[in-house]
Amino acid sequence: MVFIFWVVASVVVFYLLFLLWMRLGLDRVKQWGSNPTIPTVSVVIAARNEEENISELLDSLRQQVYPSDRLEIIVIDDGSTDGTGDVLTSYAEQMPNLRYYRLDKIPSGWSPKKWALTHGIGCSTGEVILTTDADCRPGPAWIETVVRPFADPSVGMVTAPAPLVADGKSMWWEALFLDSCAWDAFGAAGTGQGLALTCSGRNLAYRKRLFEELEGFQGVEHFVSGDDELLMQKMVIAGGWRLAFALSTKAIVPSPPPPTFIAFVRQRMRFASKGRHYFRLKTKSRFKFVVALIYLANLAGLVSLVAGLITLRTVWLAPLVLKIASEGILVPPYLRKIQRPVRPITFIITGLFYPLYVVFFGTLGSFSTLAWKGRRYEGSQVSTVDSQIQH
Numbered sequence: 001m002v003f004i005f006w007v008v009a010s011v012v013v014f015y016l017l018f019l020l021w022m023r024l025g026l027d028r029v030k031q032w033g034s035n036p037t038i039p040t041v042s043v044v045i046a047a048r049n050e051e052e053n054i055s056e057l058l059d060s061l062r063q064q065v066y067p068s069d070r071l072e073i074i075v076i077d078d079g080s081t082d083g084t085g086d087v088l089t090s091y092a093e094q095m096p097n098l099r100y101y102r103l104d105k106i107p108s109g110w111s112p113k114k115w116a117l118t119h120g121i122g123c124s125t126g127e128v129i130l131t132t133d134a135d136c137r138p139g140p141a142w143i144e145t146v147v148r149p150f151a152d153p154s155v156g157m158v159t160a161p162a163p164l165v166a167d168g169k170s171m172w173w174e175a176l177f178l179d180s181c182a183w184d185a186f187g188a189a190g191t192g193q194g195l196a197l198t199c200s201g202r203n204l205a206y207r208k209r210l211f212e213e214l215e216g217f218q219g220v221e222h223f224v225s226g227d228d229e230l231l232m233q234k235m236v237i238a239g240g241w242r243l244a245f246a247l248s249t250k251a252i253v254p255s256p257p258p259p260t261f262i263a264f265v266r267q268r269m270r271f272a273s274k275g276r277h278y279f280r281l282k283t284k285s286r287f288k289f290v291v292a293l294i295y296l297a298n299l300a301g302l303v304s305l306v307a308g309l310i311t312l313r314t315v316w317l318a319p320l321v322l323k324i325a326s327e328g329i330l331v332p333p334y335l336r337k338i339q340r341p342v343r344p345i346t347f348i349i350t351g352l353f354y355p356l357y358v359v360f361f362g363t364l365g366s367f368s369t370l371a372w373k374g375r376r377y378e379g380s381q382v383s384t385v386d387s388q389i390q391h
Contacts, residue, residue, distance in 0.1 A: 005307075005316065008300040012319040015297035016326040018290070023329050025192030026185070026337075029247045032148035039150055040070050041143055042126030042208070046116035048078040050134035051087055057134050058091045058098070066143040068097055074124055075100040076116040099123070111382055112375065114217040114227050121211055130205045131227075132253055136162075138203075141250040146205050149244035156210040156241025157232060159187055161338055162200035165254035175350045176257040176264070178342050179357075182327070185334035191245040196236045197290060201228035203253040210241055220281070222382045226274045230281075237282045249339050272361040295362050297323060301355030324351035 043061060047054055054075070061073050077085050077100060088100040101123065106115050121129055128147055132138065149155045164180040166173035183198050190197035211231075220230040235241055258264040278291055301323045308316035328347065335341050 001307075004303070005319075008303050008319045009322075011293075011296050011300040012304075012323050012326070015293060015300075015323060016329075018293060019326045019329050021193065022186070022189040023333065025189040025195070026330065026334060028192035029188050029245050030149075031248075032151070032244070032246065034144075035148045035151040037151060038067060038070055039127040039147055040125065041066065041072070041128045041130055041147060042121070042124035043071070043073045043130045043132065043143070044117055044120040044124060045073070045075045045132060045134055046078055046113045046120065047075055047080065047084055047134040048112070048116075049080045049082045049084060051080070051083040053135040054084060054087050055091070057132070057136060058095065060136075060138050060140075060142075062095060063140045064138075064143050065140050066147075071097055071143065072124065072126060073098045074120045076120045077102040078112055078116045079104050109382055110221045111217075111224050111227070113225075114221050114223075117227055118216050118221075121208065121216070124208065127208060128205055129208050129211060131201050132204075133202050133255060136202050136253045136255040138253045139250060142253060145248050145250040146203070146246045149246060150205075150207070152242070152244070154242045155244045157199075157204070157206040157235055158244045158246055159191070159199035159232075160203040160205075160246040160248075160251040160253065161188075162202040162253050162255065163338075163340065164257040166257050171346050171349065173257060174342055174346045177340075178331070178346060178350055179354075180257075181335055181338070181340065181342075182331050184338075185331050188245045188247055188334060189330060191243050195286065195290065196232050196243045196284075197287065199228050199232050202255055203251070204228050206231070206235075207241075210235060214238055223274050223277070224382060225270050230274065233278075233281065233283045233287070236284055236287070247337055252338060252340075268357075268361045269364070272364075275362055295358065298355040298358035298362070302359050305352065305355060320352070320355070323355070324348065327351060 045057070058073070064071065073095065075088055075098070077088060079102070085100075085102060088098075092098050092100060101119065103116055103119060106112050117131065128150060130143060130146060146158055146160050149158045161184050162180065163184065164176050166176070184200070187198040214231070214234045217227065217231065220226055220234065223230060232243065235243070258267050275291070279288055301320045304316055304318070304320035304323075308314065308320070324347075332341070332347070
C-alpha cells in the first residue's frame with residue numbers, strides 16, 4: 001500500500017509540474033489586433049434535425065458586424081427528418097449570403113458530419129472556413145474576432161472558447177460549464193507553449209487552403225467524432241502551419257449542455273470515443289505523452305479518493321487534494337480571462353468527482369455503442385454495417 005501511495009503521489013506531482021508549465025503558456029497567448037486584410041469567410045454548419053435551434057443561430061449570424069460582402073453562410077442539411085429544411089428555405093429568402101444543401105446519402109465508411117462538412121467546404125468560396133453547430137449562439141463580433149490571427153500568414157488554424165452554458169444556476173449546470181472551460185483552458189495554454197492539445201468544432205477556423213493541403217478528413221473520415229481535433233492533429237503532423245487561440249470574450253461561442261443525464265453520457269462517450277486511437281494515429285510524441293499524463297493523473301486521483309474512503313486515512317486524500325489545487329493553477333486564471341468565473345465550491349466539488357468522470361469515459365468511450373442524431377454506431381468508427389443503416 002505504501003508503494004501504491006508513492007506511485008500515485010508521484011504521478012500527481014508530475015501533473016502539478018505540467019500544469020505550472022501550462023500556466024506559463026496561458027500567459028503567452030497572444031492578444032490579436034484587427035486583421036487589416038478582411039479575408040473572405042465561409043461559415044459552414046452541418047445540421048441534422050435542428051428545427052428548434054437553427055433559427056437562433058442564423059439570427060446570430062445575420063447580426064455579425066463582419067462585412068456581409070466578405071461573408072457567406074453554408075448549411076448542410078444532413079438528412080433531417082424534421083422541419084429543418086423548411087426553416088432554411090425561409091431564411092434563405094431573407095439572407096442573400098445564405099446557401100443550403102441537403103444530403104441524403106453518405107459514402108460507405110464516412111462519418112456523417114465529416115461528409116457534410118466536406119461537402120459544405122467544397123461548395124464554399126471563402127479563404128477562411130469557420131465551423132460551428134446549429135445550437136450555438138455566437139455574439140455579433142465573433143467572426144471579426146476569430147479571424148484576426150489570420151493576419152499572420154503562418155497561422156493555419158484558430159481555436160476559441162466554446163463553453164457549455166445553461167439558463168439554470170444549479171451546481172450541475174455550473175459543473176458542466178466548468179468542464180468545458182477546463183478543456184478550453186488546456187487548449188489555450190497549449191497554444192502558448194506550441195502544443196496542439198484540444199479544440200472544439202463549435203468554434204474552429206482554418207484556411208481553406210490548409211484543408212485542401214491536408215486532403216480534408218481523408219484518413220480519419222471513419223471516426224464518428226473528431227471533425228475538429230483529428231483535423232488539428234493532421235495539421236500538426238503535416239507541419240508548416242501554426243495554431244492560434246482567440247482568447248477574447250468576443251470570440252466566445254456558447255452552446256447549451258446536454259438536456260438530460262442520458263444525453264450527457266452519450267455526448268461524453270462520443271467525445272471520448274477516439275481517445276485510445278490517438279496512440280496509433282500519426283500524432284506527435286509529446287501530444288501522446290500529455291494525453292497519457294492527464295488520464296494517469298485522474299486515475300491517480302481516483303485511487304486516492306477510493307483508498308481514502310476505504311482506509312479512512314486522510315493521508316490517502318493528499319494526492320487528490322494536490323491534484324485539485326494543481327488545476328486551480330490553470331483553470332481559474334483562464335476563467336478570469338474570459339470573464340466567466342465559477343463559485344469556488346463548484347470547483348472543489350467538481351474536482352472531487354472529476355477523476356471518476358475522466359477514467360470512466362476515457363476507458364469505456366472507445367468500446368461502447370454510440371448514439372448520435374438518431375444514428376447508432378458499434379464503436380468509435382463507422383463500419384460497413386453502420387454505413388448501410390445510415391443510407
